[in-house]
Amino acid sequence: MSRCRAVAFAVLTLLAGRAALAEGGPVLRAGDRLKITFYETMEIPNPAPGDKGQSAGAAAVIQTFYQRVDLSGEYAVEQGGALSLPFFGFVPAAGKPLETLKTDLMGVFETAFGRHGGVTVGLVQRAPVFVVGSVRAPGAYPYAGGMIVLQAVALAGGRDKDPATLSGVVETLREREREDGARTRLKRALARKAALTTGRMGTEAQERLRTLAGPEEATALLGAEAKVLRLEASLQTSDEGSRKAAADASGTEVDLLRKRLETYGAQIAARGDRLRTMEALFSRQVVESERVADVRRDFIDMEGRRRDYEVGILQAEQRQRMAREALDQGNARHRLAAEREIALIDAEIVSAERALSTASVVGATMSAGWARDPVLAYRIVRSGAGGAQVLSVTETDTLEPGDVLKVVIDPRGDEHPRNATAEATPSRADAAP
Structure with a gap:
């Protein structure tokens, strides 16, 4: 009769807790x-x-x-x-x-x-969770929402004096995490290579990605990489356009200065003819020396300005060459960066494949090892309106604030119940006649 009361208490506790959480918070x-x-x-x-x-x-x-x-x-x-x-x-x-x-x-x-x-x-x-029994560091640990039994055991340092069992489970879970991380790295690298390359190499990477991730996830990864490539191409086009515009502007400047120099040369030639005429008139004493001096100064000034134009043309031509070299170098750097990225991605694919293979083998070996060890049993002492009750739970069942979790070795090695309501052990108070 006390066993029936314990089962009913466990069911009512779970149902009441869920209903209260949905209606009015924890x-x-x-x-x-x-x-x-x-x-x-x-x-x-x-x-x-x-x-x-x-x-x-x-x-x-x-x-x-x-x-x-x-x-x-x-x-x-x-x-x-x-x-x-x-x-x-x-x-x-x-x-x-x-x-x-x-x-x-x-x-x-x-x-x-x-x-x-x-x-x-x-x-x-919240009230802490207390972990006792076959663990390395029994004690009280802060409660976190949704905490399960295995998390509390991990906080307590794992199984005591027998690392081959519970710590083996924890290490296997960590190895599975490393395996998942390597698989994620491999999928991203394959998606990036498929987006960067075309032809046979791109198709091969796509097929490997679909085999590894499935059609839906592969399509999503390829779409995300294609979006990134479009943004990168837009930035490259913008940079290339800026460099091309600078080269075109330098070429336009050179052409304009040359036309101005040509026009200025004609003006200088006319001033030279005038100077020679004035000098001839001065030799016949038709004009005064002051007028000849004015014409000569004007001619010399124009010659100086022509040299300035020539220097300006040289400088503009140098800027044009530098702009064209920057345009060519930018294109070359982009091609080199693309080739280098493909090489790095190939190296990342090889590294991720090696890590995935190693983690898969190690995880499978560790799982086979600790699975043969004695089975741990978990009991929760939970206080309620009817007093303290002892519930048998699995490592994935959820704890509540104030629970006392007891970890013991099940000598029978039987499978644990599927949930907290499958089996309930009555407290000593209920077991008493």
């Missing part, structure tokens, strides 16, 4: 620490200028909230299941969802003060 337990903040509603008269009469005064009221610092703070759910609050005394909390406790606290506040108020309740810390 179910509170002894040891949980809460941050509670109370607010009180106040109505402050605020008559507007010019308002008269009782109706105007009643309408001009501001409703505001202010925090009750004397009541707010962090409180722990005590072992008796209640919160000890200043002024309010003990308020039952254990077994209630968070939202239900919030509603109760609002009711307690309004009953005590006769005024409306508000309250916020937040979980600061």
Whole structure:
């Protein structure tokens, strides 16, 4: 009869916990620490200028909230299941969802003060999980949402004095993680190579990727790499366009300076003819020396400016050459980077394949090794309204705050029950006649 009560308790505990979690947040337990903040509603008269009469005064009221610092703070759910609050005394909390406790606290506040108020309740810390038995470091460990039995055992250092069993399981899981990581690296490298290469090499990489990842994941990976390549091609086109524009601008500058020099040369030739004419007239004493000197200075200045034009053309031609060289070098660097990336990807594919093969073999060997070891059994001591109950669970079952997990070696080596409700061992109190 006590065994039936234990099974019923386990079923009701799980169902009640799930329903409460869906409706009002996590179910509170002894040891949980809460941050509670109370607010009180106040109505402050605020008559507007010019308002008269009782109706105007009643309408001009501001409703505001202010925090009750004397009541707010962090409180722990005590072992008796209640919160000890200043002024309010003990308020039952254990077994209630968070939202239900919030509603109760609002009711307690309004009953005590006769005024409306508000309250916020937040979980600061859950009750710890206690791990005992055949583990390396028994003790209390912080509870994390969704924690399963195997995680708690791992926190406790694994199986005690027999690393071939539980620590072997943990190491095998780590090896499986390394295997998954190597497989992910290989898939990404194959997708990148398929996107970068065309022809036979690209097709071969695509087929290997589909074999390794499946059609749907392969299509998604190829699409993502194609998107990245389009962005890279857009950036390359933009850079190449900038370099080509610089080369074209330098060429245009050279052509313009040459045309100007040609026009200027004609002007200098005309000034030279004029200077020779003035010198001939001066030799016959037709013009004065000052006029000849002015024409000669003008001619010399124009000769100086022509040399400046020639220097400018040389500089512009040098800029044009540098711009064309930058354009050619940029294209060459892009081709070299593409070839280098393909070579690096090939090396990454070889490395990932080697790591995947090694991890697969090691994982399979370790799984075969620890699977033959004695089977561990797990028991949870869980407190409830009917007292403490002992439940048989598997390593993937979920723990609750305040649970005591006991790890023992099952001498029978039987398979564990599939869930916490499949088998329940009654507590000593229930087993007593």
